[in-house]
Amino acid sequence: LCADQFSVxxxxxxxxxxxxxxxxxxxxxxxxxxxxxxxxxxxxxxxGDAAFNVRDFKQAEYAFSQALKAGPRSSVIxxxxxxxxxxxxxxxxLIPNLVALLNDPWSEDYYDTAFLTYSRLGLPVSEILSQGxxxxxxxxxxxxxxxxxxxxxxxxVATWKFADxxxxxDDQSTxxxxxxxxxxxxxxxxxxxxxxxxxxxxxxxxxTNWIYxxxxxxxxxxxxxxxxxxxxxDVEAVRVEDVASEGKWSLR
Numbered sequence: 001l002c003a004d005q006f007s008v009x010x011x012x013x014x015x016x017x018x019x020x021x022x023x024x025x026x027x028x029x030x031x032x033x034x035x036x037x038x039x040x041x042x043x044x045x046x047x048g049d050a051a052f053n054v055r056d057f058k059q060a061e062y063a064f065s066q067a068l069k070a071g072p073r074s075s076v077i078x079x080x081x082x083x084x085x086x087x088x089x090x091x092x093x094l095i096p097n098l099v100a101l102l103n104d105p106w107s108e109d110y111y112d113t114a115f116l117t118y119s120r121l122g123l124p125v126s127e128i129l130s131q132g133x134x135x136x137x138x139x140x141x142x143x144x145x146x147x148x149x150x151x152x153x154x155x156x157v158a159t160w161k162f163a164d165x166x167x168x169x170d171d172q173s174t175x176x177x178x179x180x181x182x183x184x185x186x187x188x189x190x191x192x193x194x195x196x197x198x199x200x201x202x203x204x205x206x207x208t209n210w211i212y213x214x215x216x217x218x219x220x221x222x223x224x225x226x227x228x229x230x231x232x233x234d235v236e237a238v239r240v241e242d243v244a245s246e247g248k249w250s251l252r
Contacts (some may be wrong), residue, residue, distance in 0.1 A: 008034045011046060012250040026050045034063075041071030045080045055090055068097070075107040079114070086117055095132050100229070102191035103134045111139065115146045125155045128164045137163075141173035152186045156180060157189070164197060176224030184222050216249045226249075 001219045006014075011033075017026035020028045027050040032249035033043045048063035055062055064081045071077040078101040085094035101107045118128050133139050137241075140163040147156035160177045163169035169177075198212050205212055216239050220227050229251075230238045237251060244250040 004038065006043070012037050015046070015049075018050070023102060025051040025213060027054055027056075030130075034051075039070055041067045041077045044070060044124050048084055049080070051081060052087065060084060064164060074102065075101055075104065075110050078107075079110055082114070082117060088137070091121060091123060092198055098132060099134060102139050103136070105138065107144075108138070109176055111142050112146055115143055116150075119150065119152070119155075125158045129159060135168060137168045137170055140166075140168045141170040144169060144173040145176045150182070152183070153184055153186060157193075160193075171219075171221045171223075175224075175226075178223050191223075194223070198225070215244065215247045217247045 004220070014026055014029045014033075017023065017029070026046075030043065030047040030050045030182065033045050034040075037043045044063050044067035045068040048067060051057075051060035051063055052247045061084075064084050065130065066083055067077050082094050085091070085097070098117065101114055102109055108233045118132055133143060140159065144156060144159050144163060147159055156177055159168060160174070164174075178190050178194055181187070181193075194212075195206055201218060202209065203211065208242060213220070216227065218226075220229070224243070240250060240252045241248055244252065
């Protein structure tokens with residue numbers, strides 16, 4: 001019987017009011033939206049943003065607390081709440097929201113956004129690793145690759161060491177990490193870290209055997225220190241089992 005006063009299009013229009021110089025009008029509109037839909041996490045988050053725009057941080061914090069109660073597992077709400085706490089510089093409140101987001105495999109599309117928030121906040125990487133990320137292989141591997149993309153050598157090294165010590169770095173992120181170090185001019189550090197890493201897989205490496213994975217006994221990793229098979233139109237190369245002069249594997 002009644003038109004939807006807070007359709008997606010209408011909410012977008014209201015959201016522009018602060019930009020257009022009417023933050024007080026925006027706040028009143030979203031207060032009315034919350035009265036009409038008190039169980040909506042989105043409307044509470046809208047109210048939180050509107051209260052922030054008029055610098056009423058107390059009301060904004062209350063609104064986001066209600067949004068989190070209404071949508072505790074929503075990636076969008078967790079990220080919006082984290083953005084609010086980022087804007088007011090409240091790391092202790094920000095971290096639990098990002099940890100909850102990173103703990104959810106369905107929120108994978110938001111992982112890099114969460115990492116970027118940590119990066120912009122300026123938290124020490126030790127604090128990010130100890131408090132800000134769950135110890136899950138998917139998360140730590142993604143964080144390693146994130147640091148390589150934004151060209152942060154120290155953070156990448158610290159994160160890879162942390163993950164490797166706990167066997168939480170996958171092969172792809174490990175390969176990304178060592179390729180990044182080589183391109184960043186950190187060849188000596190890359191060589192030393194790879195030597196320590198590879199020795200756990202091949203104790204003879206750099207003792208009696210100076211070529212890593214010389215007999216192709218281990219699955220090839222996407223690393224500059226392992227074999228790389230490039231496709232050629234006239235040549236087919238594949239790692240095969242039970243055909244070898246030593247061990248069980250060879251390259252055919």
